[in-house]
Amino acid sequence: MAVYQRALCWVRRDLRLRDHTALTAATRQAREVIVVFVFDTNILRKLEDKDDRRVNFIHHSLKEMQARLVKKGADLLVCHGDPVLDIPRLAQELKVDAVFTNRDYDPYARKRDRIVEQKLKIWDVTFHSYMDQVVFEYPDIATRQGEPFKVFTPYKNAWLGALRPEHVAEEKPNLKRLAPVKVFKEWIEPWDLGSLGFKENELWVQPGEEGARAAWRKFQKYIHRYHKDRDFPALKHGTSGLSVHLRFGTISIRELVRNAMGRKNEGARTWLSELIWRDFYQTILDRYSYVVRGAFRPEYDSIRWPGKESHFKKWCAGETGYPLIDAAMRHFARTGWMHNRLRMVVASFLVKDLLVDWRKGEAWFARNLIDFELASNNGGWQWCASTGCDAQPWFRIFNPVTQSKNFDPEGRFIRENVPELAAFSNTHIHWPHDAPDSEKERTGCRLGKDYPDPIVDHALQREKALKLFQDVAQAALTPAEES
Numbered sequence: 138m139a140v141y142q143r144a145l146c147w148v149r150r151d152l153r154l155r156d157h158t159a160l161t162a163a164t165r166q167a168r169e170v171i172v173v174f175v176f177d178t179n180i181l182r183k184l185e186d187k188d189d190r191r192v193n194f195i196h197h198s199l200k201e202m203q204a205r206l207v208k209k210g211a212d213l214l215v216c217h218g219d220p221v222l223d224i225p226r227l228a229q230e231l232k233v234d235a236v237f238t239n240r241d242y243d244p245y246a247r248k249r250d251r252i253v254e255q256k257l258k259i260w261d262v263t264f265h266s267y268m269d270q271v272v273f274e275y276p277d278i279a280t281r282q283g284e285p286f287k288v289f290t291p292y293k294n295a296w297l298g299a300l301r302p303e304h305v306a307e308e309k310p311n312l313k314r315l316a317p318v319k320v321f322k323e324w325i326e327p328w329d330l331g332s333l334g335f336k337e338n339e340l341w342v343q344p345g346e347e348g349a350r351a352a353w354r355k356f357q358k359y360i361h362r363y364h365k366d367r368d369f370p371a372l373k374h375g376t377s378g379l380s381v382h383l384r385f386g387t388i389s390i391r392e393l394v395r396n397a398m399g400r401k402n403e404g405a406r407t408w409l410s411e412l413i414w415r416d417f418y419q420t421i422l423d424r425y426s427y428v429v430r431g432a433f434r435p436e437y438d439s440i441r442w443p444g445k446e447s448h449f450k451k452w453c454a455g456e457t458g459y460p461l462i463d464a465a466m467r468h469f470a471r472t473g474w475m476h477n478r479l480r481m482v483v484a485s486f487l488v489k490d491l492l493v494d495w496r497k498g499e500a501w502f503a504r505n506l507i508d509f510e511l512a513s514n515n516g517g518w519q520w521c522a523s524t525g526c527d528a529q530p531w532f533r534i535f536n537p538v539t540q541s542k543n544f545d546p547e548g549r550f551i552r553e554n555v556p557e558l559a560a561f562s563n564t565h566i567h568w569p570h571d572a573p574d575s576e577k578e579r580t581g582c583r584l585g586k587d588y589p590d591p592i593v594d595h596a597l598q599r600e601k602a603l604k605l606f607q608d609v610a611q612a613a614l615t616p617a618e619e620s
């Protein structure tokens with residue numbers, strides 16, 4: 138039953154009309170619902186690249202959403218400004234009784250929403266927020282003591298144990314309740330990319346709900362193989378490629394979980410685990426927001442990383458002389474996406490071979506990843522740097538050449554992304570520096586000229602990394618002297 142005459146549904150990282158919690162609630166509780174999106178100048182201002190892929194993805198996805206709304210006789214109301222000002226202003230000018238939105242656990246978003254809610258209260262407008270981007274939030278899943286889990290496996294077991302069909306039931310908005318465009322026509326302003334101060338960029342991924350559905354349809358043919366294929370970056374369908382869609386909510390997490398739960402095979406079970414990792418890191422960010430500034434385990438903040446700026450730049454450019462690292466970083470520069478196995482290998486290399494502060498790598502990923510997600514990126518970096526909750530133990534260090542042999546055995550991914558090495562044999566492509574002279578000559582690749590010499594020696598750097606961590610571990614065990 139409708140309790141409000143008119144409401145706004147403020148979409149942010151949920152750019153879809155299907156299976157949408159806030160829109161369902163809004164269209165249930167209000168007679169007329171206006172869907173609004175704010176291009177937030179507080180966020181856009183900080184983006185260094187004018188052809189930012191995320192802005193492009195959002196823009197295309199909103200255009201698609203708008204076309205759907207127009208077909209229903211409605212439209213999408215888009216603003217370019219500060220939501221803390223724009224949402225209360227629109228609420229007042231459009232005489233709405235309530236604002237409906239889905240929750241976001243990013244510390245900036247939480248603060249923004251608190252301020253918006255307070256401002257709306259002044260005008261007697263109710264603010265409703267819903268869980269939508271995750272399946273469970275804290276304290277739905279908590280330890281017996283009521284604390285958030287800090288270790289993944291017990292979290293996952295509790296998550297699976299708690300799951301009931303109603304947690305992932307489809308939320309169906311009643312699109313007949315969308316406000317006709319005449320209600321808000323005069324508030325509609327142009328929102329082409331140029332007017333937002335951005336430029337077009339060619340996206341490797343199809344945006345919008347259509348793009349999400351196409352990727353999801355394709356992946357369903359391969360999901361049963363996921364546990365076998367997921368670690369091989371050269372395989373085109375080894376993983377779903379849905380991270381950007383989950384990031385911007387062009388597909389519902391509930392739909393994916395419903396589907397995966399219905400499949401009784403190891404591939405689907407393993408894939409579901411990855412979706413649970415996503416929920417886990419959202420909870421960590423939500424409950425321990427200090428991770429945005431430093432290590433989850435603060436003792437590791439005392440490490441003084443001796444890595445060189447020049448090495449960091451070579452890592453970014455894919456010029457380290459380690460073929461798999463360079464292939465991953467060059468592919469990343471081209472597409473804005475990186476395979477999970479490679480994210481782990483390049484992150485480990487930056488921290489434990491180049492001895493560069495993990496926060497620099499985290500920031501580079503944040504700047505360039507199309508699927509950049511504060512919670513998963515921070516969690517992933519802290520896992521690789523061994524500073525996080527349930528992180529990789531510090532004494533376990535990836536060998537980038539062994540990783541290459543194991544996960545790109547025929548060098549297909551390397552050949553695609555580091556073409557100057559393409560003619561090396563499967564045996565030597567992982568470490569061409571030790572190839573016999575005859576092979577070096579045959580390939581025509583002059584190592585040190587056409588392809589860089591290795592910038593560090595893995596074995597030596599590994600020892601240095603172990604020492605850095607050992608010192609911290611020892612300091613943590615040694616009781617501080619009383620003063």
Ligand SMILES: Cc1cc2nc3c(=O)[nH]c(=O)nc-3n(C[C@H](O)[C@H](O)[C@H](O)COP(=O)(O)OP(=O)(O)OC[C@H]3O[C@@H](n4cnc5c(N)ncnc54)[C@H](O)[C@@H]3O)c2cc1C
Pocket residue numbers: 367376377378379380381383384411412414415418475476477478480481484502506508509510511513514515517518521
């Ligand atoms: C250093 C580092 C940084 C990362 N940064 C991000 C990031 O900014 N955004 C992001 O979405 N993921 C991040 N991840 C996790 C993971 O690498 C990507 O989610 C995955 O590669 C996306 O590809 P996919 O959609 O094909 O994944 P699939 O293998 O198909 O997995 C399905 C979904 O599960 C989720 N997922 C998978 N693995 C993880 C994981 N380890 N942690 C959390 N969620 C996961 C993603 O939403 C993904 O789309 C990072 C991992 C590391 C090691």
